[in-house]
Amino acid sequence: METKIYNQTGEEAGTVTLSESVFGLPQNLDLVHQIRVGMLANARRPVAHTKNRSEVRGGGKKPWRQKGTGRARHGSRRSPIWKGGGVSHGPRQDKDYSQKINSAMARKALGTVLSSKFKSGEVRVIEDFSWDGISTKKFAAWANKAAGGDFRSLLIVLDRGDVNLTKSSRNLGNVEIKTVGNLNVLDALKFREIIFTKSALKTLASKK
Numbered sequence: 001m002e003t004k005i006y007n008q009t010g011e012e013a014g015t016v017t018l019s020e021s022v023f024g025l026p027q028n029l030d031l032v033h034q035i036r037v038g039m040l041a042n043a044r045r046p047v048a049h050t051k052n053r054s055e056v057r058g059g060g061k062k063p064w065r066q067k068g069t070g071r072a073r074h075g076s077r078r079s080p081i082w083k084g085g086g087v088s089h090g091p092r093q094d095k096d097y098s099q100k101i102n103s104a105m106a107r108k109a110l111g112t113v114l115s116s117k118f119k120s121g122e123v124r125v126i127e128d129f130s131w132d133g134i135s136t137k138k139f140a141a142w143a144n145k146a147a148g149g150d151f152r153s154l155l156i157v158l159d160r161g162d163v164n165l166t167k168s169s170r171n172l173g174n175v176e177i178k179t180v181g182n183l184n185v186l187d188a189l190k191f192r193e194i195i196f197t198k199s200a201l202k203t204l205a206s207k208k
Helices: 029-042 103-119 136-146 163-169 185-190 198-206
Strands: 002-006 012-017 123-126 154-158 175-179 193-197
Touching (some): 029 185, 103 123, 103 185, 136 163, 154 163, 154 198, 163 175, 193 198
Parallel strands (some): 154 193
8 A cells, every 4th residue: 555755845755655554444433433432531530529418517416306396307417408518419520430441442443543534535644854943934834735735624743753843833723743652543533634754654553
């Protein structure tokens, strides 16, 4: 399986061989959905928190004696049926939403999404390059050429991090820079087009 490779200016510079185990997988929507839900669940951090009857203030003394008053029996003012009492079944910060994700399944799900994008023409490969200086304007012009004239939703995957490239792109909300080691299914689904450097493509294939 081969595809075109482009240079830094967006011009064709030959072809490159793609790994069948990464870009030649059949569609598997159930697997992709399972991994996506698991990753979103693992990223969930509960914020809302209500106090139960053991955490609210006061209520150490029995409100009134058990019998002889004509009123219903009560043992504490902390009861959920009292004003100022604890909350029953309310949201808690200690609730755990995490799910176990099998690493082999996560890799296969990523390959499935990349394969689908490659077949749709949404994956491009460019030669390795270095970025000098920090300039958002310069980066935007380059990204427009590298993406074939449209970078409304673009993910650039590098083999190693590039500080200048990252700082030049961080003011563009529709562009993100990632390294191969941090690439996941959510990234592949979020962006319309993905650009790999040649070295990043080689590293990705070696992880399969």
